Amino acid sequence: MVFILKPNVEKKKIEKFISSWEQKGFSTILSVGTEHTAVCLIGNTAAIDMDHAVQTSDIVLYGKRITEQYKAVNRTVHEDDTIIRMGDISIGEGFFTVISGPCSVESEEQIVKIAKSVKQSGAKILRGGAFKPRTSPYAFQGKQAEGLRMLYAAKQETGLPVVSEIMNQTQLDLFEDVDIAQIGARNMQNFDLLKEVGKLKKPVLLKRGLANTIDELLMSAEYIVSAGNDQVILCERGIRTFETMTRNTLDLSAVVLLKQKTHLPVIVDPSHASGIRSLVPPLAKAALAVGADGLMVETHNDPAQALCDGAQSLDLEQFRHLMDELKIRATVEKKEM
Amino acid sequence: MVFILKPNVEKKKIEKFISSWEQKGFSTILSVGTEHTAVCLIGNTAAIDMDHAVQTSDIVLYGKRITEQYKAVNRTVHEDDTIIRMGDISIGEGFFTVISGPCSVESEEQIVKIAKSVKQSGAKILRGGAFKPRTSPYAFQGKQAEGLRMLYAAKQETGLPVVSEIMNQTQLDLFEDVDIAQIGARNMQNFDLLKEVGKLKKPVLLKRGLANTIDELLMSAEYIVSAGNDQVILCERGIRTFETMTRNTLDLSAVVLLKQKTHLPVIVDPSHASGIRSLVPPLAKAALAVGADGLMVETHNDPAQALCDGAQSLDLEQFRHLMDELKIRATVEKKEM
Amino acid sequence: MVFILKPNVEKKKIEKFISSWEQKGFSTILSVGTEHTAVCLIGNTAAIDMDHAVQTSDIVLYGKRITEQYKAVNRTVHEDDTIIRMGDISIGEGFFTVISGPCSVESEEQIVKIAKSVKQSGAKILRGGAFKPRTSPYAFQGKQAEGLRMLYAAKQETGLPVVSEIMNQTQLDLFEDVDIAQIGARNMQNFDLLKEVGKLKKPVLLKRGLANTIDELLMSAEYIVSAGNDQVILCERGIRTFETMTRNTLDLSAVVLLKQKTHLPVIVDPSHASGIRSLVPPLAKAALAVGADGLMVETHNDPAQALCDGAQSLDLEQFRHLMDELKIRATVEKKEM
């Protein structure tokens, strides 16, 4: 249940209102928007007489029951779009923010070279995997801590904020200088890890699991936001279906539904979705057209030699060309790139 | 195996070449393109010594082995895009052709009204279901032959060519005045029906089955083309996955792959793919951006009262608005609408 | 809505009761069981005051609302198990009836040889494909009418009833001597064909579609039964999932659910489900253990030379061995084999 408050209520009165519900055993979420402030109750709200609750409070405008299990990420509770700000970079409605970089950091020279190039092409954030979740224990597992160090070097060199995947909560210290912590698709329901990144003071990029529903993705975001971190970026990256010609099946409908159901930004990863280089540019354009707030695109200075995911990586020239095409279309969609 | 012929070979020589292979037990497909003419062999070609075959013929430029099971629809055999012409309407690369109309023809008044409106908005072809495949025997099964008559009235009134779904081969006579025969998703592997529409002299709109792979869609198209009808339009309309929030999961990657693998036109049906009205416009724009050659969009004069699929139908004003948005984007994509 | 009638009501009174509802615009299904007789109404029954209807009739014991869309196949309407009798063969609860034979009839000699052998091993019904639905137009399409003739020869030779797949309604005459008409997985929602076999006076074997839900399978059976043919055998044969190591994923849970929800017999096809010979015997035993009423198992005198589906066919000795193992287990499950 969510209570929409009257405009300009004193902070003290809100606190009193909240504490009165907490004393009755409910948890609460306070959501302060530009239009209105809302208080959402978590718990067994079925027994509450909503009309009575509204009438007996002098600060409540009206109440609404929320049928969805997700509350803090629910647009009904929090109508305004969440825009995540990092220096002069914005992620959210009205923007189209492109994250790019290699699947895996391979050397300082490599990551710096790629960083400079994708920055010039218009990417706003640098990606680079250091700890790699691989199906086989015998496959390259990433450069690990050393890889993060190389990524920081590229950050310093170019000024680009960096995103990298964290695989478990014992790595949190290592990720101190990472600007956005990525939760990979296989960890979308690693709930203990979600709780931990919920305590961070930095954005979290949460990828949809290979076989997870839109509802489950929202519930995983709820884990993070309800733990105290409201800077969550959702990422559609393809789901597992019977079709084997692509690595996964990109679900662009999910982008539209997510934007309707939550105030959080939603981006698309066409590289992992398809697994095929020639599909990345058309899917990237489609993601922009469908209403996504940005992209995560894998690039490599020499895809044929990449230590992982070379087949789906654009080379730096292909990426530059794609960015030029996206800029034209972003203008049509009235999105800042 | 396909033999690419030298330019300007006499027709007689080609016929002789073909008949020499047919005498050896192979079937052949002759593909005449703007750039070159090709002869494709069907059968156990593994035993053929290709180099020898090329060297001993004076009309063959070179030979290529085809690993895919589809031959006649294969871009390797037929490099030029197939553009289907119907009067001044074109369907294929370089065009973005929108088909629109109701799920089901309900009355002459209804279909004429919708036809006039969607024509004015820019639709080039009118759809209208007369025979409806319904999960339940107790659900509305369409207006049947009477529905087709109403559809013809709308065709006469507006000049729009019409497309309607044929459900079995005993209906062929009834479909004489239908301009495009539609094979529904559930009939994509109704091979006997495919063979029958392969004998028609009119375009066939072939929808991808709910659980059919891209390869299987191409093989079903091969049934039609190898039976003599090369006017086949493929239609991606969503596949069945574990996600239940949408009716199906639209697979836009399939559009890109189909355009790479075949010369046939590929359109998208965002209405059946999503089953949700508010998803239709963004998915339609994404389909244009990803490279589709057109759309099939359900419209209704009064969706709330529609006899079927009202929840996914745009009203006439929403359709007009969508078309305006598409026209702007078609210019960017250099497609004629 | 279903009305359970009092015991021993005169036929005349039932007819009057039925016609009174039909005059109000409802269709009816009359279900005569050993325990009780029921009348089911089809149509918009929401507006009926059930209690009033029961009280004002002197032949009704009680009424029940049916939430499922399927009525005639619903166990709520028809509690007794349907047992299909063909001479001294029974298919349904309490029996475990094995159908066997080749994917495709190849020659009279072949089918007679297989028929004799599987009969001796304990198979009660002979299968043999004459019209084969194949993904590729260039693949072997079956021996067609000639194949049916060979199948009839084997029937005459061995006395085994025969089952073969009908692909479209123009073939009905050819199937006159086929004892069970099979509707293949790809035709499960070929609704026009379902209506036609609903007029037959012989059993129909209805296979579950590759991507069809249990509910949809029941609705397709409803098409047949509501058209007048209540001799329908359901067949689980694997569904399409992301797993590629098997041809399909056998869904044995579906067998249990189907047996709960409908009175119709349910059998299992472990050959098409797995596509792998070595999986057929263990899956066959699992099907028996889970409660299936029988099997459809592909056998071939020389699987390595089979014109189709050799990789999943048992040879005649393997089949004999499997039958011996099944007989021991059928005793434990108290099923007659």
Next chain:
Amino acid sequence: MVFILKPNVEKKKIEKFISSWEQKGFSTILSVGTEHTAVCLIGNTAAIDMDHAVQTSDIVLYGKRITEQYKAVNRTVHEDDTIIRMGDISIGEGFFTVISGPCSVESEEQIVKIAKSVKQSGAKILRGGAFKPRTSPYAFQGKQAEGLRMLYAAKQETGLPVVSEIMNQTQLDLFEDVDIAQIGARNMQNFDLLKEVGKLKKPVLLKRGLANTIDELLMSAEYIVSAGNDQVILCERGIRTFETMTRNTLDLSAVVLLKQKTHLPVIVDPSHASGIRSLVPPLAKAALAVGADGLMVETHNDPAQALCDGAQSLDLEQFRHLMDELKIRATVEKKEM
């Protein structure tokens, strides 16, 4: 590549052989079976001349190339079935070991009561969740450390070994007295956790992920075994498909394939697979019939009041009855229960 050694080779010679390959940059797996001893090389073995390697060694009987990416869990490398022994309990080929207990430990009284009852019915191992992975952050998360303490009390009271799910590597100390560490379906590809339990000296129960292939399950087991722990029990528990009538779709074909491809024990969890109580007994019998080495079945003293998964839990009497039915069938299958 795997080298099968001659019988009765001195340990010293084997060590020398191994170290010669490790000096060339390969990792090795030594597999000592009753029939023969094998040395498996990990790395880029394509360049090795196998015949030469065999001929130049005096301890090698023959060599085989392994196409699968999994080596240590591969039956080609290790032909003998792995039988896991815990006191007088055995898990593996020839046995049918049933694990039972509640989804979640709720109180000491509850878990002791259930433990005593399932022991008497024939269960050999007690399950009880303490840390529960839940889709919603607001759902019951388990009794956590306190739950483990209660589970240990039940272990002491009954002598049953216990299994419980570990959710992340920071919990390892808490799990010291747990006899089998369970990796849940959502953590099947939490590779860091797999590496950690690979260092344990106790069995690990590895559940198949909701959308993971058989190959991926084997690769995850390879993570554990290659890290040093060869006591891995695989568990099929249903996969995610389009069918919504069951919680998941139980894939019994996977059991057969796993038993063919690996030497590790394979058990089945019919409770999570179906999510429906009435399906658990028939699926349990089917699992036994198909060749599984055991079961994991959820039981509860009062399912209607269970804090989680009550709908799929058997009550203690239902479980006793199921066990009686299984014992009869285990005799037929020649499995010790």
